[in-house]
Amino acid sequence: MTTLTLCTPSSSSSSSSHLSCCISSSTTEDVRLGSPLLRRQFVFYTNWRKGRRGRGASCGISCSAEARTVVIGLAADSGCGKSTFMRRLTSVFGGAAEPPRGGNPESNTLLSDTTTVICLDDYHLLDREGRKEEGVTALDPRANNFDLMYEQVKALKAGVAVEKPIYNHVTGLLDPPELILPPNLLFIEGLHPMFDPRVRDLLDFSIYLDISDEVKFAWKTQRDVEERGHSLESIQASIEARKPDFDAYVDPQKQYADVVIEVLPTQLIPGDNERKVLRVRMVMKEGVKYFNPVYLFDEGSSVSWIPCGRKLSCSYPGIKFFYGPDTYFSHEVSALEMDGQFDRLDELMYVESHLNNLSTKYYGEATEQMLKHGDFPGSNNGTGLFQTIIGLKIRELYECIVAEKSVTPLEAAKVF
Amino acid sequence: MVLVASSPSTPPGISEKVSDSIKKAEEACEGNEVSGECAAAWDEVEELSAAASHARDKLKDSDPLEDYCKDNPETEECRTYED
Numbered sequence: 230m231t232t233l234t235l236c237t238p239s240s241s242s243s244s245s246s247h248l249s250c251c252i253s254s255s256t257t258e259d260v261r262l263g264s265p266l267l268r269r270q271f272v273f274y275t276n277w278r279k280g281r282r283g284r285g286a287s288c289g290i291s292c293s294a295e296a297r298t299v300v301i302g303l304a305a306d307s308g309c310g311k312s313t314f315m316r317r318l319t320s321v322f323g324g325a326a327e328p329p330r331g332g333n334p335e336s337n338t339l340l341s342d343t344t345t346v347i348c349l350d351d352y353h354l355l356d357r358e359g360r361k362e363e364g365v366t367a368l369d370p371r372a373n374n375f376d377l378m379y380e381q382v383k384a385l386k387a388g389v390a391v392e393k394p395i396y397n398h399v400t401g402l403l404d405p406p407e408l409i410l411p412p413n414l415l416f417i418e419g420l421h422p423m424f425d426p427r428v429r430d431l432l433d434f435s436i437y438l439d440i441s442d443e444v445k446f447a448w449k450t451q452r453d454v455e456e457r458g459h460s461l462e463s464i465q466a467s468i469e470a471r472k473p474d475f476d477a478y479v480d481p482q483k484q485y486a487d488v489v490i491e492v493l494p495t496q497l498i499p500g501d502n503e504r505k506v507l508r509v510r511m512v513m514k515e516g517v518k519y520f521n522p523v524y525l526f527d528e529g530s531s532v533s534w535i536p537c538g539r540k541l542s543c544s545y546p547g548i549k550f551f552y553g554p555d556t557y558f559s560h561e562v563s564a565l566e567m568d569g570q571f572d573r574l575d576e577l578m579y580v581e582s583h584l585n586n587l588s589t590k591y592y593g594e595a596t597e598q599m600l601k602h603g604d605f606p607g608s609n610n611g612t613g614l615f616q617t618i619i620g621l622k623i624r625e626l627y628e629c630i631v632a633e634k635s636v637t638p639l640e641a642a643k644v645f
Numbered sequence: 646m647v648l649v650a651s652s653p654s655t656p657p658g659i660s661e662k663v664s665d666s667i668k669k670a671e672e673a674c675e676g677n678e679v680s681g682e683c684a685a686a687w688d689e690v691e692e693l694s695a696a697a698s699h700a701r702d703k704l705k706d707s708d709p710l711e712d713y714c715k716d717n718p719e720t721e722e723c724r725t726y727e728d
Contacts, residue, residue, distance in 0.1 A: 307695050312702075330715070357689060364681025366688035398696040399659060401689075452698050456655060458664025463671075463690070470674070470687035 298386045299627045300415045302422030304482050305438035308449050311418050313605050314616050319344045321620035332407050335397045345412035349419025350396040352378040357401025368474035375425040382431050385411045423482040437486035441493045447504035484558035487517045497546035497568050508568040509611025515561040519629040521586045522563040525552035541579050544572050567611035588625040655697040663697050666690045
C-alpha cells in the first residue's frame with residue numbers, strides 16, 4: 230500500500246532546490262536517511278517556484294515536470310584551482326555556494342539557490358586504507374565507483390533525489406551518505422567527470438583545467454611551503470609519483486571537453502621562474518550547441534593584440550592577447566589566449582569592451598564579476614578572466630536549454 | 646586585546662597527518678620507486694596536503710560574528726532588515 234506524503238520546503242532551509250518532492254512510501258521506515266529504496270519510490274513533484282519563470286505553483290497529485298537539471302562537468306588534478314573555479318562559476322548564478330548546513334561538516338558538497346556542486350571523490354570505491362592495500366592511487370579508475378556515479382548523476386538529471394556517499398578527506402574514510410535534491414544546475418567536479426562514457430553523455434557541458442607541469446609545481450610549492458614536513462623534494466616526488474596515473478587516466482579526458490583552459494608559463498618574461506605571471510589559453514570547441522566561442526575583433530581569423538599603448542598604459546610585463554582557429558585532438562577549435570597581468574580596473578574594462586560573444590547581459594558585467602572576487606587567486610590574470618567568462622557562457626547555455634525545454638509539452642514524472 | 650594572526654597555520658591534527666604521510670611515503674619508496682605502493686603513498690600525501698590547504702582557507706575566511714549569526718539569526722546583533 231502506498232501513501233502520499235506532501236513535503237513543503239521549510240522557510241529556514243537553505244537547500245538548493247526549488248522542487249518540493251512528495252515521496253510515497255509503503256512504511257515510514259523506508260523514507261529514513263540511508264534508505265536505498267528512496268529512488269525506487271513514486272516521486273511526484275510540485276512546482277513551488279516563486280513565479281520567476283511565469284509558471285504558477287500547482288500542488289496535488291497531477292504533477293508538472295520540472296525543467297530538467299543541467300549538468301556541467303569540471304575535470305582537474307588535485308591542487309589545480311578547482312575550488313576557486315567552482316566559486317567563480319557558481320557566483321555567476323547568484324549567491325555563494327556553501328556546504329550543506331547541519332550535515333556532515335566534512336561534506337564536499339556545495340549548495341546555492343540554483344546550483345549544487347558535487348565532488349566526485351565521493352564516488353571513491355576504495356577509501357585511503359583500501360587504496361594503500363591495493364597499491365592504487367585515487368587517479369586510478371579501479372579506486373572509483375563509476376556505476377554509482379552514473380546512476381546518481383542520471384537520477385539527479387531526471388529530477389530524482391539521491392543518497393550520495395561522502396568521502397571524508399580528513400579521515401580518508403567513506404562516511405554515511407547525504408541526501409542531494411535535484412538542482413537547476415548540477416556541477417560535478419573531480420578527477421574523472423569525463424572518464425566513463427555513460428557519465429560523459431549526461432554532461433551538457435564539460436571543462437578541463439590543464440595546468441602545465443612548471444605551473445603545477447609552482448602552485449603546489451606555494452600551497453605546501455608552510456607545511457611542516459614538506460620540502461621542495463617531497464613536493465616534486467609527490468608530483469612525479471602521481472604522474473603516470475595522471476597521464477594515463479586523467480589527462481586523456483581533455484579531448485572530450487568542450488572547453489580546455491591551459492595554464493602555461495608566461496612568454497613575456499625571459500627566464501621567469503616565479504610563475505606569477507601566466508599565459509592562459511582558452512581552447513573552445515566549435516559546433517557545441519548553445520556555446521558560441523568568444524572571439525577578438527573578427528571571428529575565425531587570427532588576431533594578435535597588445536592592448537597597452539596610447540589609450541591604455543600598462544606596467545611591466547603588460548598584456549598580450551592572441552585569438553585564432555586551431556585544431557585540438559582533431560576537433561575544430563577557437564583559441565583565445567592571454568599572457569600577462571591586469572594591474573588596474575580600467576585595463577580589465579578596456580579588454581572586456583574589445584572581446585565579443587562574452588554572453589554578458591550588460592556592459593561591464595565580466596569586469597564586475599571579476600571585481601566581486603578580487604581576492605581570489607588568479608583575479609589579475611587569464612585564469613580569473615577566462616573562468617569568469619566560462620561562467621557567463623554556462624549561464625547562457627543553461628538559459629537556452631531551459632527555454633528549449635519549456636516549449637515542449639509537460640509530462641508527468643516517471644514512476645519507478 | 647586580542648591580536649588576530651595574519652595567516653592561519655594548519656590545524657595541528659591535519660598538520661601531523663601530512664608530515665607522517667610524507668615520512669611513510671619516503672619509506673615506501675625506498676628501493677621500489679615505480680611500485681603501486683610508492684605511488685599510493687605519495688597520492689596520500691597530496692590528498693592530505695590539499696585537505697590541509699582547505700582547512701587553512703576555512704580558518705582564513707571565518708568571521709566570528711558571521712559564524713555566530715549563521716546559527717542564531719534571530720538574536721539582536723544578527724537581525725537584518727530588508728525594505
